[in-house]
Amino acid sequence: MSTEPEVKEDVFARLLDVNIINKKYFYGDCKNLLLYLDYINKNYLNNDIESSCKYFNYMLKYTLNINNISKKSTKDAYNNMITQLDGNHTFSVPNICKSYAKDISDDTFQKFDNLNKLYTTIERESGTCKKNSACFNIYTSNLLYCKNMNNISYCQELDLLKHQYIENSVHEPVNKEASEIRTSSFPTYIRTVFLTLTITTFAISTIIFILYKIIFRTIVSENKKTFLIKKMKNILHFWIHSRAHTKIIIIRIIE
Structure with missing residues (x-):
């Protein structure tokens, strides 16, 4: 070391x-x-x-x-x-x-920051998001932001988060179109994923954000890696089904 x-x-x-x-x-x-x-x-x-x-x-x-x-x-x-x-x-x-080195727009930064705060709160609350909790309040704010912005990729991530972390949630999609393009979860342990994808600019940035958040967090704090991997899987899921230009992406996933 x-x-x-x-x-x-x-x-x-x-x-x-x-x-x-x-x-x-x-x-x-x-x-x-x-x-x-x-x-x-x-x-x-x-x-x-x-x-x-x-x-x-x-x-x-x-x-x-x-x-x-x-x-x-x-x-x-x-x-x-x-x-x-x-x-x-x-x-x-x-x-x-x-x-x-490039400047991040305030809008893109806000999306990242919203997701970051939400996942951090879930982590603090032992991986659950109970109704009427601080986590649920943040989720609700994100949901309103998602609907107002009409951003399918962003809404889809919230939909995945809702089903995995919010206790006793009513299983209605955050966004209908986002829900219709959902697929099964990825295996937990994957070394390299070769994917031909349709992606949006924000979706590309978001997967980068989550994958390297894991590395950053591991450097400054060697704990709760399992939670971070689960978070990464969720962002991968929503990234894959976003739309724009087809590209081949190689993603290394850390156990």
């Missing part, structure tokens, strides 16, 4: 050129981001770099948002991180994601 690189906390405020009031949490978030970049850099031969970097973009934008940083450009923030630390500190920020 590789030794965790040294990351000094005094560098983080300088990275983004900003004064943070709650530095304790800001430092923790930034350290996780830097360690994730280090992981991508050291394991690039075994990972899909583009997908890993897209998840990094999401986490970086999340960190900028929750710390109320005015400069919300993830591309600029990452480039600044590389420039500020290059050759001047013990920890050198890898530039491995520089070619894939």
Whole structure:
């Protein structure tokens, strides 16, 4: 097992050129981001770099948002991180994601963030989502958002989640069209899946988001991997039945 690189906390405020009031949490978030970049850099031969970097973009934008940083450009923030630390500190920020550094639209980020919060709450409540619970309230909010946006892929994921986690749920589809294109679940242990798919841009981004959330979470916390795999299966399920351009995708699934 590789030794965790040294990351000094005094560098983080300088990275983004900003004064943070709650530095304790800001430092923790930034350290996780830097360690994730280090992981991508050291394991690039075994990972899909583009997908890993897209998840990094999401986490970086999340960190900028929750710390109320005015400069919300993830591309600029990452480039600044590389420039500020290059050759001047013990920890050198890898530039491995520089070619894939792109800003995430607020709409796409909101979809990801909604799903992230929902699954995190389910995990906190031991894998269940009881009626009138905090989890159920978040689910209801997501459901309204799904219907208002009329997004089939997004609604289909909520439908899968409803059937698996919400106790005593009435088995009515969240979205009729999404329900009609459902198929059986995937096996839990799959090494490589070769699929010819029709996919939407958001669906592509979402599978990337979930798969690399698993890797990110494993790096910063070695627990509850089974739950995360189950989550990944659900997102795979909704990704496969989204529509647009046919492509061949190779997905490595971690046990």
